Amino acid sequence: MENRVIVLVSGGMDSLxxxxxxxQESSTLAFLHLNYGQRTEGRExxxxxxxxxxxxxxxxxxxxxxxxxxxQIGGSSLxxxxxxxxxxxxxxxxxxxxxxxxxxxxxxxxxxxWAEVIGVEKIYIGAVFEDSSGYPDCRPSYYxxxxxxxxxxxxEGKIAVVTPIISxxxxxxxxxxxxLSAPLEHSWSCYTDSxxxxxxxxxxxxxxxxxxxxxxVDPICYQxxxxxx
Amino acid sequence: MENRVIVLVSGGMDSLxxxxxxxQESSTLAFLHLNYGQRTEGRExxxxxxxxxxxxxxxxxxxxxxxxxxxQIGGSSLxxxxxxxxxxxxxxxxxxxxxxxxxxxxxxxxxxxWAEVIGVEKIYIGAVFEDSSGYPDCRPSYYxxxxxxxxxxxxEGKIAVVTPIISxxxxxxxxxxxxLSAPLEHSWSCYTDSxxxxxxxxxxxxxxxxxxxxxxVDPICYQxxxxxx
Numbered sequence: 001m002e003n004r005v006i007v008l009v010s011g012g013m014d015s016l017x018x019x020x021x022x023x024q025e026s027s028t029l030a031f032l033h034l035n036y037g038q039r040t041e042g043r044e045x046x047x048x049x050x051x052x053x054x055x056x057x058x059x060x061x062x063x064x065x066x067x068x069x070x071x072q073i074g075g076s077s078l079x080x081x082x083x084x085x086x087x088x089x090x091x092x093x094x095x096x097x098x099x100x101x102x103x104x105x106x107x108x109x110x111x112x113x114w115a116e117v118i119g120v121e122k123i124y125i126g127a128v129f130e131d132s133s134g135y136p137d138c139r140p141s142y143y144x145x146x147x148x149x150x151x152x153x154x155x156e157g158k159i160a161v162v163t164p165i166i167s168x169x170x171x172x173x174x175x176x177x178x179x180l181s182a183p184l185e186h187s188w189s190c191y192t193d194s195x196x197x198x199x200x201x202x203x204x205x206x207x208x209x210x211x212x213x214x215x216x217v218d219p220i221c222y223q224x225x226x227x228x229x
Numbered sequence: 230m231e232n233r234v235i236v237l238v239s240g241g242m243d244s245l246x247x248x249x250x251x252x253q254e255s256s257t258l259a260f261l262h263l264n265y266g267q268r269t270e271g272r273e274x275x276x277x278x279x280x281x282x283x284x285x286x287x288x289x290x291x292x293x294x295x296x297x298x299x300x301q302i303g304g305s306s307l308x309x310x311x312x313x314x315x316x317x318x319x320x321x322x323x324x325x326x327x328x329x330x331x332x333x334x335x336x337x338x339x340x341x342x343w344a345e346v347i348g349v350e351k352i353y354i355g356a357v358f359e360d361s362s363g364y365p366d367c368r369p370s371y372y373x374x375x376x377x378x379x380x381x382x383x384x385e386g387k388i389a390v391v392t393p394i395i396s397x398x399x400x401x402x403x404x405x406x407x408x409l410s411a412p413l414e415h416s417w418s419c420y421t422d423s424x425x426x427x428x429x430x431x432x433x434x435x436x437x438x439x440x441x442x443x444x445x446v447d448p449i450c451y452q453x454x455x456x457x458x
Binding site for chain 2: 063066113144
């Protein structure tokens with residue numbers, strides 16, 4: 001029996017490493033990418049396809065779904081172009097303006113619907129608790145609740161979401177990427193829409209600090225790289 | 230403090246009665262309607278607006294969101310126009326072909342995102358367990374799991390989904406509609422896209438049986454009405 005699994009691939013480093021882990025555990029992958037109207041969609045989609053090429057995902061199992069209806073809800077700088085992106089200012093426990101309310105639930109619901117149609121039982125998502133900038137839907141307890149919901153809300157109740165990197169730091173994620181020969185050069189983490197990553201948004205700052213702590217040079221290009229203490 | 234609540238209003242009888250109950254419990258309502266590419270969308274949207282007019286819902290708080298991405302997933306006769314609608318054949322415990330995998334999760338996730346943006350803490354949905362044709366996401370245990378997920382996945386964890394008619398039979402729902410003077414003539418339940426309800430699809434059959442058992446005449450017009458034992 002085919003043992004295909006779905007991987008949610010935004011195109012960022014966390015989803016890249018998650019794909020690399022899924023590729024170790026299953027010989028056939030399905031990649032799902034959600035376009036929810038974020039500023040960086042073009043660049044993320046390019047990363048998605050480069051990563052899918054690397055892991056030889058067949059075209060029938062690369063799915064890009066438009067969730068731009070989230071723009072009709074608003075409440076986030078990632079989807080609402082009127083709001084400014086929060087820059088990184090060291091230890092910040094506030095939920096940043098890039099928060100889309102309940103976003104991961106939309107994303108995972110989509111993966112579960114697709115899983116039920118194509119007969120997949122395992123969905124990989126690169127959620128990370130430690131560096132999650134306070135998003136409530138990156139907590140392990142959220143995923144426990146999600147798996148309970150899936151059990152209750154699907155025909156056979158066999159589908160499960162797995163979060164292989166949820167307990168890792170960005171440093172550990174970089175090391176895992178290197179260990180699994182994941183193509184880090186294809187990933188895109190920046191919250192701004194430019195040819196080169198900005199180096200100063202929350203997401204760039206977390207990524208760069210992870211590389212620095214891991215003692216690895218990030219292979220992508222930056223407009224500027226922040227200094228750390 | 231304003232005590233606005235959100236009601237998910239498909240335009241069917243169950244959502245109508247749920248709106249009537251919500252109107253008793255809160256003086257200000259917000260209505261959310263989801264277009265997920267069902268055959269009957271035009272007729273349902275008309276019902277939605279008639280019901281919203283009846284309950285004097287302001288235009289800023291009537292939201293219609295396009296979830297037609299569900300068509301990209303397939304797996305249901307309601308969204309996949311190649312599949313035939315299952316007709317009602319008495320006691321049928323099989324999940325009908327009108328099943329959209331995990332559909333209610335998409336719908337509720339949308340309501341929760343909106344609730345967080347507009348500061349609402351209560352979401353009413355007209356889910357019904359008894360006459361649910363085997364949809365797994367109409368079970369009370371599904372809603373318990375959903376409320377746990379919302380608690381874990383939102384900023385303050387204060388939003389809750391309520392299901393005031395989940396334990397009612399269709400007969401009780403008809404009686405409740407009459408008791409609350411809900412405008413039954415505005416509701417639309419049929420799964421086919423015609424000027425008059427077909428009278429033979431699962432949804433018409435369940436509705437008509439409810440009226441018959443309640444001893445009430447359904448005020449909408451039908452092409453035909455089935456005979457019951």
